[in-house]
Amino acid sequence: MSYSGSVRPVSERKSLSGGSSEKSPWYLPVALATDTLGIVVPVCTVFAVTRQPHPVLAALGAAAVWLGVRATHRRYAVQALGESRGVLPVLHDWLTLLGLLAVARIAAGESSEPAVALLALSAAPLVTVVCRKATHRHLTALRREAQSVHRVLVIGEPSAADDVVEHLAGRTDHAYVVTGVIPVGSGQLTSGVPALTRLGSAQPATPDEDWVPVLDVAEQLGAELVLVAPGPRLSGERLRRLSWALHDVGLPLAVSPGLTEVALRRLRSVTVAGLSLLHIAPPTRRGAHVVLKSALDRAGAALGLLLLAPVYGLLALAVRLDSPGPVLHKQTRIGQDGTPFTMWKFRTMVVDAEARRAELAAANEQDGPLFKMRRDPRVTRTGRWLRRSSLDELPQLVNVVRGEMSLVGPRPPLPDEVAQYDDVELRRLTVKPGLTGLWQISGRSDLSWDETVALDLRYADNWSIGGDLDVIARTFRAVVDGRGAY
Structure with a gap:
């Protein structure tokens, strides 16, 4: 069965008006050149200075292996270029490189010093990460201006289609721009995206009653992807026949299962009795990963306390000289599973700050149960600097050592805040609160309450050791930037 209309293949369609759906052509050559130079230059230099044998040959060999590792992991695929600025994939590639070179060194009887070789290779991941970040920043800027994006046609019942449109429109760090919606049934759309046709509520008498209008609209909009939000009126055999028609003209089909904020590693697709099923692994709440996270938290916090003692x-x-009162401020906070604990921080407010909070309630600049003021009169001069730099949070390393907090996790709430939580917000308490977290690297106090909750729930359901390391690495930039810290 195929559709014999005049719909052109996707490859012949126009890209988005005013821009291109393709990524900038310099991404691949720059990535290749950067990865090559990040190996060749430091290896040649270090080997030459330390009088190691065959510096040029060693540099070229290491560069070839580095490019091979990255290519095998599909880091140079068009779909991957510019899409991520994460450190962990690069670290994974680098460790693979070290393993392969160690084997090659033994096999070839190479006599260079291992410590020197490790030093020479240490620049490679740093250079690659810088390149990835620059490319990602450029691609994100293009997508804010509707460049390097793909036209998407959404099909589904009005409420489901609106939900998909709103989620895609809420962020600009992806490649999808919805240019049209085909609602199923007579309900009204609220997203504002034009509906150029409709599909009937019931299974059509002949299949072409579905695919003819869909393919006509896809041709009219120059769509590069059809995204279906399935429901009672569009599922099973009806969806299957529509997919046949789309694929016959080379138009990709994506299906939205209605899930949000679920990490890819928790998803697994299987086919059972002809049914396509999406398995969702439960969040990590116990087991070896939780034990490892706790051990790393306590070890890291203990090391931090030791190294930062002079600070x-x-x-x-500074706190004592700036204003009268104790150096440390303690507060009761709510931890994992609703357990209260005493949290410590350097005092940033005057001693009677808690008593004066009621009189400032009308000046609260936050929605939800949080209380935040950009220019809170209770904050001392030293306190403003401590808050901007996040140095006031350092005593919480003691809470981490004691097991009451984690290095990474949701913001630790006050008891009166938790008293106002609903069932959804209480899920923030399923993991330990953190010294830093997604909220800190995403804007801190500039975030709305709903945004804060969404970030915390995303972390609680999807945390991983690798993700924690990425958050810690990105925290340093957030602290230097100071955005949202007041």
Whole structure:
């Protein structure tokens, strides 16, 4: 069965008006050149300075292996270029490189010093990460202006279609721009995207009653993807026949299962008795990963306390000299599973700050149960600097060592905030609160309450050791930037 109309193949269609659906052509050559130079230059230099044998040959060989590892992991695929700025994939590639070179060194009887070789290779992941970040930033800027994006036609019952449209429109860090909607049934759309035709509520008498109008609209809009939000009126055999018609003209089909904020690693597709099923793994709440996270948290916090001891002394002196009162401020916060604990931080407010909170309630700039003021009169001069730099949070390393907090997790809430939580917001308490988290690297106090909750729930359901390391790495930039810290 095929559709014999005049619909052109996807490859012949026009790209989005005013821009191109293709990524910038320089992404691949720049990535290849950067990865090559990130190996060749430091290896040649270090080997030459330390008088290691065959510096040029070693550099070229290491570069070839590095490019091979990255290509095998599909880092140079068009779909991957510019899409991520994460550190962990690069680290994974680099460790693979070290393993392969170690084997090659033994097999070839190479006599260079291992420590020197490791030093020479250490620049490669740093250079690659910088390149990835620059490419990602460029691609994100293009997509804000509707460049390097793909036209998407959404099909589904009005409420489901509106939900898909709103989710895609809420962010600009992806390649999908919805240019049209085909609602199923007579309900009204609220997203504002034009509906150029409709499909009937019931299974059509002949299949072409569905695919003819769909393919006509796809041709009219120059759609590069059809995204279906299935429901009672569009599922089973009806969806199957529509997919046949779309694929016969080379138009890709995607199906939205209605899930949000589920990490890809938790999803697994299987086919059972002819049915396509999507398995969703439960969030990690116990087991080896939780034990490892706790061990890393406590070890990292203990090391931080040891290394930062001189800084603690200087900050304590600054707080004491700036205003009367204790150096440390303690508060009761709510931890994992609703367990209260005493949280410590350097004092950033005057001593009677809690008593004065009621009189400032009308000036609250946050929605939801949080209380935040951009220019809170209770904050001391030193306190403003401590808050902007997040140094006031350092005493919470003690809470991490004690197991009450984690290095990464949701913001630890106050008891009166938790008293206002609904069932959804209470899910924030299924993991330990953190010294840093997605909220800190995403804007901190500039976020709305709904945005804060969404980030915390995303973390609680999808956390991983690798994700924690990525958040910690990105926290340093957020602290330097200071955005949303007040």
